[in-house]
Amino acid sequence: MKIAPSILSADFAHLARDVEKVEKAGADLLHVDVMDGHFVSNLTFGPLVVQALRPVTSLPLEVHLMVSDPAAWVADFAEAGADTILVHEEATDHLYGVLQHVIEKGVRAGVVINPGTPLSSLEEVLPLVDQVLVMTVNPGFGGQKFLTPMVDKVDRLYQLRKARKLHFDIEVDGGINNQTVKAAADAGTDIFVAGSYVFGSKNVGDAMNSLREAVK
Ligand SMILES: O=C(CO)[C@H](O)[C@H](O)COP(=O)(O)O
């Protein structure tokens, strides 16, 4: 399993310090929640934050774009140093094209679906992507409760990947803690985003270890 701490729950006044902490404690990648106050009702980071983080960590940076016009931001985040750009299916009428744009920039391409969006809406783009992110909360805020019905969606996505002989990583985001992680793992998740559970703990290493322990 891979763990991707979400810096949404880090201490923004000491962002580099918190990133260093999770890197030393064995995080596999960093999850950057980009919100524009329009696609979701919260406002967070722009490309300058990704650019500032790039030299302070060797962890891969994945950018979760919760913005209304994802196409407008792909180039800036790619140039800022994003390793993966995750685009919401609900944010664009031109999903295939935006993902092509990400790939052309030499960045791993991922697609994201909200809890209410069916897997069928991804049918045509699955062969294109390196990663599929299943939201296990409604996007916008950290610290929300894991939506248990999404476990079945992950399971169906896992079966679909096998049936179509595809190779994308399956990721979950929202409400992941030592109580919820196992169900998602058993359904076939490869990458677990965890924000409040990791950064809200006294010891980020213990928190990540408890996630790894819980799936054993
Ligand atoms: O995309 C997100 C919210 O839209 C965050 O990545 C997610 O909520 C992580 O936070 P937590 O682990 O606290 O639920």
Ligand SMILES: [Co+2]
């Ligand atoms: Co996220």
